[in-house]
Amino acid sequence: MELERPLRLEVIVGSVRTHRFAPVVADWFVERAGARDEFDTTVLDLADTSLPQDLSAGPEADAFAERIGRADAFVVVTSEYNHGYPAALKTALDTVKYEWRAKPIGFVAYGGMSGGLRSVEQLRQVVAELHMVSLREAVSFHQARKHFDPADGAANDAAERMLTQLAWWGDALRTQRAHVPYPG
Template structure:
């Protein structure tokens, strides 16, 4: 195995899971991206589902092939998820269902936001989905309750718990990302 595999920055793909008009997702995503991009462990790519035409009937198109290629190149994922009616968005479900092997043996972490629950119900449902896809769900989660009240005009938060959770989540994601990338390089995942 190449020793550079463990030292090279991890290819982190951040998926913005809301496509609703007037969505708050870009504010939350940009806040997290600022933290991830200064972390030397990651080379960050962003997939915003509002700009990614994935057919709901799961037919394979050129856009789907391009999307799958970006997923295949990833070592780790972060999903920015809002909560709609106690669940996650349909666009996010389509995003997960549009690929299969590209997800396997890779870690995923969640940044959620919403009203009183902060998107945690959506995150817990997503953990079931990613387990079926053979992904490793990172324990630490960043969650913003009453999200629109948490961010200032510059897109920053004065929420020590969220800032601390983001730092811990990135460390856990880097550990799992490196471990799983090393394992995939040594031996194909048997799933």
């Protein structure tokens, strides 16, 4: 039965810059999500995704929309650039509309002193407009390039709490979408 399968979790890597730190943080998170039976976890790296900047339709946008539509839940791994999130991530969010709706999203952020939290706060506004459920729990790495520690107890605890909430919301929303189409 469709509702008994693991939740399809897409981990979206938002930074596309050369020499980015994103893969280090994404790998750390995917390892934690992959250890959970509730999820079938895949990575959607925007550096490997050619989406048109003008948001026009086409094969790339269609394939992206289909992939987003198949997912049950999302986690965005994002950096913070100039107090905001990466442009490639905004393009990805704007490329599709209905495929995001009534699905939960969590955030793993990294950056300088703010640990990427300013980018997360901006993203919460955008995903609300997309009718997504933004999880309160988030993971943040301050001064990530200098001080990233995969064994960081606070980060691991935050990731586990976020994944537990993501599983709850993912299951609840998937069940509801299967019974009643989202009205938005």
